[in-house]
Amino acid sequence: MIQLLFFFFIGAALLSSLLFLSRRGDPRAEGDSRVLLEARSALDALQGNLLPEQLVQRIFAKGDLDYVVSLAVPKPIRDLFVHERKKIALSWIGQVRCQISSLKRFHVSGARSYAQLGLRTELELACHFAALVVACRALRLAVYVGGPYVAPRMVGATAMAAARICTISEQSLAFLNPVQLKPFASSSLQS
């Protein structure tokens, strides 16, 4: 009877492991090119769309709030303004965090397969990622509770930390950039 129970538990454990493995979503092999492409697209989104200084300054610009207040418009319009800016600010934080997570996945799962990262660089990156994730969470909470203008310095620090990660990641992904070939005609003339 005890033997039967033992084999029953082993069978149940194996079955549940199989179920767990089969239900695991989107399994990716080490060195999967999708991780690389995802990281490249995250880097482009951060550098091209989310981190440009002018856009970040505009989203969190207190001057716009001062303008709305100076107009002495009815309270519902002031509330609409704050609500809209808060929505955009939270969306910015969420998207920065999402793209940073994508870069983190690339560094955690695939960097060794593609890039020659040193231990020091990896440690530096791990610290930057950890600090940025904490900063994003803190900023999100601050904006959610206090509105978009509550922590301008934190916004600047988050954007700078994200930019640092982009710079390091860019070096790891540099081999994906298209190679600038020399003009065919000139090289054939030389040979």
Place this chain on the structure above:
Amino acid sequence: MDVEQARQDLCRRTLSDIQRPLDRLIYLASMRDYNTGVYHHDGLASRFTEEVACEALADCHREAFRELVICPLAELVSQLDAYRSSTHTSPREFLTAWGRLEPYRVAVPVQTDPLSAEFLFSNFKIALAVLESQLDSHPAGLTA
């Protein structure tokens, strides 16, 4: 190179007369076929090619969009009021139509990143509310 020349040609001949980024955005969006997303400009296409003209128009459209996204709210309100005035529509009618139809949503270039687009839409929404409030408090205050 051709695209850059076409872009300069477009800026010199046509866009230099359209000072405000909002007006440029709407003008350039109107040059785009909504069914295909391809821009058409007969004059530019005759001097260059259809493809080059399309690319130059798309470049200028993206540039107008970028300018508008980073302009302060006060400036957007002023541009919107000036644009409304240039259409010779009554302020009330214009604000009602823009508030309901949100035509600015179809005026953005393709492949615009969602956050920038949402930010601009949000600013338009606020600008319309500000203009409406100004119209309610000073009916003669908006530019005729």
